[in-house]
Amino acid sequence: MIGPRFPELLAGAQGGDEQAFAVLWRDLQPAVLRYFRVAAAPAAEDLAADTWLAVIGGLGRFRGEERAFRAWVFTVARHRAIDWHRQAARRPTDPVPAERLSERPAPDDPVGQVLEDRSTRAALALVAELPPDQAEVVALRVLGGLEVAEVARIVGKRPGTVRVLAHRGLRRLARRVEVTGLLGDVTR
Amino acid sequence: MTDDRALGPDMHPPLWFPEAALPAADQDLLEQLLEGRLDPASAPPGYGGLARLLAAATAPATPEELADAQRTMAAFAAAMRSHPPTLSPRRTAMPRKVLTIKAAAAALVAVLSLGGVAAAASGLLPDQASPVADQASATTGTDAAAHGLGPAAAANLGEAADAGSADGQGRASAVGPDATGTAQAGLCRAWQAGQGADHGQKADSVAFQALAEAAGGADHIAAYCQDVAAGASADAYGQSQASPPSVSAPPTSVTPPSSGPPADPGPPASTGPGGHGGPPTTTG
Numbered sequence: 001m002i003g004p005r006f007p008e009l010l011a012g013a014q015g016g017d018e019q020a021f022a023v024l025w026r027d028l029q030p031a032v033l034r035y036f037r038v039a040a041a042p043a044a045e046d047l048a049a050d051t052w053l054a055v056i057g058g059l060g061r062f063r064g065e066e067r068a069f070r071a072w073v074f075t076v077a078r079h080r081a082i083d084w085h086r087q088a089a090r091r092p093t094d095p096v097p098a099e100r101l102s103e104r105p106a107p108d109d110p111v112g113q114v115l116e117d118r119s120t121r122a123a124l125a126l127v128a129e130l131p132p133d134q135a136e137v138v139a140l141r142v143l144g145g146l147e148v149a150e151v152a153r154i155v156g157k158r159p160g161t162v163r164v165l166a167h168r169g170l171r172r173l174a175r176r177v178e179v180t181g182l183l184g185d186v187t188r
Numbered sequence: 189m190t191d192d193r194a195l196g197p198d199m200h201p202p203l204w205f206p207e208a209a210l211p212a213a214d215q216d217l218l219e220q221l222l223e224g225r226l227d228p229a230s231a232p233p234g235y236g237g238l239a240r241l242l243a244a245a246t247a248p249a250t251p252e253e254l255a256d257a258q259r260t261m262a263a264f265a266a267a268m269r270s271h272p273p274t275l276s277p278r279r280t281a282m283p284r285k286v287l288t289i290k291a292a293a294a295a296l297v298a299v300l301s302l303g304g305v306a307a308a309a310s311g312l313l314p315d316q317a318s319p320v321a322d323q324a325s326a327t328t329g330t331d332a333a334a335h336g337l338g339p340a341a342a343a344n345l346g347e348a349a350d351a352g353s354a355d356g357q358g359r360a361s362a363v364g365p366d367a368t369g370t371a372q373a374g375l376c377r378a379w380q381a382g383q384g385a386d387h388g389q390k391a392d393s394v395a396f397q398a399l400a401e402a403a404g405g406a407d408h409i410a411a412y413c414q415d416v417a418a419g420a421s422a423d424a425y426g427q428s429q430a431s432p433p434s435v436s437a438p439p440t441s442v443t444p445p446s447s448g449p450p451a452d453p454g455p456p457a458s459t460g461p462g463g464h465g466g467p468p469t470t471t472g
Contacts, residue, residue, distance in 0.1 A: 016268040018261055025260055030249035045256070052260050056267045123244035141222045142242055167218045170238060177237030 002027050006066040014060050031143050032077050037124040038139040039081040051077045071150045134169030137162050
């Protein structure tokens with residue numbers, strides 16, 4: 001989060017100030033990229049770039065504070081992910097699961113990686129293993145830093161549903177991590 | 189955050205989930221984890237690994253993740269050059285609006301002609317009504333326009349189908365009332381006016397094909413239309429009352445599907461999300 005400087009930076013970026021836009025981008029780009037590593041891993045970099053192109057295109061018309069800006073950026077991102085999955089489904093030669101596997105840095109033991117060196121990519125790969133609706137909600141809440149109501153609006157579900165999906169996702173992740181035998185006594 | 193506190197009973201995990209493997213975690217704990225407010229070191233037993241996983245997922249950015257900076261800044265600079273920022277976003281919004289109005293007008297024409305087809309079919313020859321009406325409603329708006337209105341109108345219609353629901357409302361109310369009575373009379377008038385002139389073109393159009401079908405053949409249109417002219421004024425009201433629901437099918441076939449594809453979130457806060465500052469809502 002950028003904080004109190006956000007309105008000034010947004011206004012600057014809307015006026016064409018590259019430095020101001022760079023601050024906005026650096027603040028959100030990691031989260032956007034990580035969201036795609038969960039939601040559409042094989043195309044994460046490209047989709048993040050596409051998302052920013054769309055954000056640049058609509059920037060001049062955006063009105064709102066920082067939370068609304070984040071929510072808008074992730075709304076754009078989610079549409080990219082949905083489009084990508086739709087296109088992937090039309091290409092039978094493009095098997096998504098295989099690509100997602102090959103994208104993972106440590107297909108053998110992502111859990112071990114997380115626990116041992118706190119690899120961000122491995123953690124995201126584990127989140128991506130959740131059922132898609134749970135993965136999406138967990139990603140938007142944890143990575144996007146969005147609140148229940150904001151996620152609910154983005155995914156078009158009721159706040160209660162979003163909450164349930166996130167909690168289920170976390171419980172499932174917790175079990176996935178613990179079940180491997182690398183238990184909670186492994187500190188850092 | 190307050191309206192979903194009452195979810196307790198809903199929180200049961202699915203049956204296939206072996207919840208017993210985990211210590212019970214209350215919802216506050218899960219919320220703390222989701223919001224990154226829980227230090228992995230102080231996580232309760234069974235949740236330390238999850239806390240570390242989430243901490244890893246939200247670790248500070250790596251240089252790799254910011255490698256796209258140059259390309260993005262170049263795109264930003266290029267966009268600012270080609271569309272210099274203006275303080276009044278309305279200027280860019282204007283052409284779109286005009287286009288939408290034109291598209292809506294084209295769609296209205298298409299709908300009226302389709303409505304005419306259905307009316308001509310259903311109004312006068314009950315036994316032939318449903319096949320023709322079904323045919324009309326089965327045709328998508330764009331297809332119908334391509335046959336009846338030519339490619340330009342079809343293209344516009346496609347755009348109109350993407351337009352907002354406000355347009356759909358306008359179309360529906362404009363078409364609904366007079367689709368039954370006047371359209372068939374109008375169709376006949378159009379036919380009679382064109383008789384002897386350019387039959388070739390007219391016979392090709394969907395509307396006149398339907399007229400011919402309703403009349404029982406192209407040769408019978410003249411006689412058919414004489415009857416229409418005689419009865420139209422007297423029957424118009426009664427027919428529109430008694431007309432089958434299929435008459436309204438063509439207009440609805442042109443209106444955009446309510447659950448359209450989430451193509452693009454579109455311009456952000458052109459509506460201004462107000463004080464609450466929610467994300468810009470899209471069509472969906």
